[in-house]
């Protein structure tokens with residue numbers, strides 16, 4: 001491939017890897033904050049909590065839902081399973097990010113959690129290239145959304161919010177709100 005072609009592929013990868021993920025994360029984070037008023041207040045009233053809140057939302061929501069594919073380079077045993085060199089391994093990141101051996105009360109969003117790691121951006125040499133811009137966007141957008149629309153509310157019961165459960169990224173199809 002020519003360097004021009006490679007440049008286009010890299011541009012497309014950045015556009016598509018970065019657009020749908022960030023969109024899904026903003027919608028689902030907004031839904032989480034609408035349904036968790038205590039966490040919403042923490043986000044708005046305690047600027048020091050914005051970074052930890054975004055990190056916790058990334059863990060709690062883990063929008064890249066169908067896992068990372070990796071090919072084993074050598075025979076190994078993992079969690080009692082034999083994996084042969086060349087086998088495809090799919091890592092279920094939502095399960096890892098809700099693992100009670102790694103996180104206390106993993107099914108609740110806790111902005112006070114002392115978190116050292118999560119897998120929302122993957123792991124290793126191929127982990128998300130855009131993670132720092134994604135973090136910066138979320139840290140800006142989420143507090144700003146609720147400052148700009150302090151009376152933002154769901155316009156339908158939470159169980160009627162249309163969810164995208166089968167897409168590459170878990171998220172809301174739309175988020176009906178009033179303000």
Ligand code: HEM
Pocket residue numbers: 013014015017018019021022025063064068119120121122123124125126127128129130131133134
């Ligand atoms: C909240 C938003 C985002 C999430 C949750 C997310 C998540 C992920 C995950 C799970 C991977 C796979 C990592 C692995 O295989 O270990 C990935 C890869 C990637 N992401 Fe993101 N991403 C986000 C935003 C972005 C943005 C904004 C960009 C670009 C501006 C971006 C660009 C990429 C690229 C280029 C890769 C491929 C990296 C590689 O294979 O070496 N992502 N992302």
